[in-house]
Structures are given as structure tokens and as C-alpha cells.
Amino acid sequence: MERDSALDHDFHSAWGSVYTNHSTVGDKETLPLWEQYAVNKGAVDRKYQLLLNEYTDLFSKVLGGYYPISMHAHATDSLMPTTIASLILNTAATSPLVLDSPTLRPKADEKPEDAGLRVRNFALSLLGWDETHVLSPNFVVADNIYxxxxxPLAHTSKEWEINAIAAGPKPVVVNMREADEETLNAQFAEAKAKGCIAVVFDMVSTEDGIVMAPKKFGMIKACCARNRLLLIVDETMTAMRCGAPFAFQRPEYVREAAEYQPDFVIFGKGIGVSGIAIGFGGVITQILAYTKPEDISQTIRFWRALVSRPIRLPILLEALSILRASVKENWPEQSEQIGNAIRDVLHELDPSTRAPGAIRGIGAVITINKEVALRYRVMCASRRRSPWVRLLPKLGGATPTREELLRRVFGQDSKEQRQVLTREAELSGAIPLWCFICGIEATSKDWCRACYLSFCDNEVCVQAFHRHACV
Structure with a gap:
């Protein structure tokens, strides 16, 4: 019996949104609900709010005190300036600063529009906003962001297919890697004056895999605080895979400007759903005076009341199981072990990867040159024109050994494992999921049965695929 029958050469993992191949349906706490749902959906449906509250609390415990406040079908849906603007205004308007104040809180005998105007003006003053920030909110983004x-963020993409469909205000792009503190502060101040409400970046660049330097992270936090700009970290790829619940919670980052933390974190479907998590010790959120659990629960309920159900019930059940699995199997710690094992094997197989910067990323978020990935026939998350690709191995189960990685993924002996996948696919009429060349959905039926690899119908990918050497 294999220690981990899920281990194979799919390091694409649905753009990193698949954390494990182990079924979550068997989770002993959720299984009775699934069984009940199969015969009496309504009975489980009536527990929806209890389950949503349980998910919210568990998320906060697992992910370092951040609460999933806003749920979305796709992480990109979260990164809209208007969504973030409305969310922080709602959080300010329903904060203890307002509701516990005899002069600010709504009064029973006044017109609703008078109360609304008073609270709105207070929130704008607190945030340092004027009507520009309300009517035309915008972001400051790192120049290497995906x-x-x-x-709006698609304006910054280097892929013409994405850039061509960008819509909304163009974000203010800042070179955060190279700017010194004085320059960064001046650029943030200018952006704030023009309507920017938040600074957005990722800890590990999806563009080239370079990791944010701890001192640079501290500098960005301090500059955000000076200019009253929200700090938003995109952890869509890095959550759980980075040696900590979120990458910015690694010890080397926590130490830098420790009095400031991100206000919002963007998380992805690997945690069961996509959305925005809020922390109440953030650069801006800490001034809203949320200290009591009941106040935090109340503002989350107020925001969620603006939509019907933020997560469909089956997805909510799966999301609960995923979080429980992450605790049981300690995914953050395991991500470090898996990442180190893969790096060691790559160093052994290809000495060129020992050069500084040849392997980038952190934990189980690994970025390598595309030619290396092609050489070892690994499916990975990539962009068609980028020389870098991301290896996003699944978590869960036992940490693979060197021998298992050679036998099931990288080495010549992996042919046997690939043949198993090929036979399974042919029996079910399936094909390999991802284009071996560019990483998008594979479409060709003319796929390689020896390597268990396929490709999309793009002419460049077709030509490149047919040049690959079989295992």
C-alpha cells in the first residue's frame, strides 16, 4: 500500500486551489451532516447560520485571528476598489466608536438620513477620505503583482489577453521592491490624494516568485499607516502553503513594524471558498476599537446581511472539513517539509538549480525556470509568456521522501505511476487536466499516454508539446 497514493506530477493543483486529494467527506464531524443532507436537505439547511458561524470561528483560530467577512466566487471578485471601500465604510459605521457613542449612534427619534450622514462623515474623517475616495476609489499595487x-488589476498584467479585458480605474503602480522609505512614502501620499484607499501586494510574487523582504514589508506597513491607506495582502496562492497560516505571519515578517498588520487578506478556494478576511489589529482597522468578540460578530453579520447566503451549504460543509484537515495534518508545517523535499530533489537532479535565485518562493510555493519543469515533465501553474512557473504540490498525507518523489514525479521510474493515471483516464474518457506548456485547461485528445500530459489548442503550445521527450 502506497504511503500517499495521491502523489503524482500534477503540481498545478487547479492553480493551487486543491490542497489535498484526500476526501474531506469522511471528516467525522461533517459526515453525519452529509448523510442527513442526502435524505433531508431542509433539516441541514436550517442549521446554516450555525455552520457559517462555526466556519467563521474556526477560520479565525486557524488563520491567526483573521475573520472571513466577505465571500466571493473568485478571489479576483474580492479585489475591487468599490467592494473594499464599502466594506471598510460598513466596518467603521458599525464599530464601537459609533454604536457606543451617545453623539454618533443613530437615535430613535431622528430621520434615518440624518443619522446616515452623521455616521458617514465621521467614517470619512477617520479614514482621511473625501468624495473622491467614495466615488472613484482606487488601489496602489506592487509593480510585480499578478x-x-x-x-481593475488586470490593467497591470503583462499578458495581452488579460490586459485587453481590463476594466475599471487603472491602479497606481509602485516599484515597492526598490523604493526607499522616503520615496515610497511620497508615492503613497500622492496616490492617497488622488483617491487611492489601499495598498495591495503579495508576499511571493506570482510574476517571478521573488519573496517580499521582511524589512521591505515593515516599510510598506509603516508608510500605509502614515498615509491612512488600508493594507491588503493577496494570499490566494500562499495561504497554508508558506510555512504559516498566511505568509506574513512567518516569524521574519511579524518582527518588522510589529505594531502594524494587514487590514485585509485575500484568500482563495483552497480554503473552501474565496473572499476577504479582516483583521482588527490592522493598520487602519485597529483604530476602530474592535476588542470584544460580540462587536466583531456583529459587524460581520451586518456586512453579510447585505447578501443572501455568502456560501452555498454544500460548499460550506466542505470548507469546514478542509479547515479541520489543515489542523489535523498541520499543513503549514507540512508545507515547509514538502517544499524542502522538492528543492532537495531538484538540486540533486539538476545542479543548475543550486545557483542563487534559480529556485524561488517559500514553503510549498516553488518557482522555477519553465525549462526545468518541461525537462522533468511536471504539470505546473504557469503563464504562457513567462519564463517562470509555479510548483504547487498538494498537502495532506505523509511528507514524500526523496525516493517517492523520484519514483512518482521526477525520475525515469515515474513512468509506472504515469501509466496508472493513463489507464484510469482512458477508462473514464478523461484527459490530463492542464496544458503542459501554458498551464490553462488542456483540450487535446492527442495527449501523451506515456507521460500523462496534454496541451491546449494554441499553436505555440501544440508545437512545443510535440517536441517534449517522453519519460
């Missing part, structure tokens, strides 16, 4: 799949 650029999202669509919407």
Missing part, C-alpha cells in the same frame, strides 16, 4: 484575471 494582475488578477479581470477587473
Amino acid at each position: 494582475g488578477a484575471g479581470y477587473g
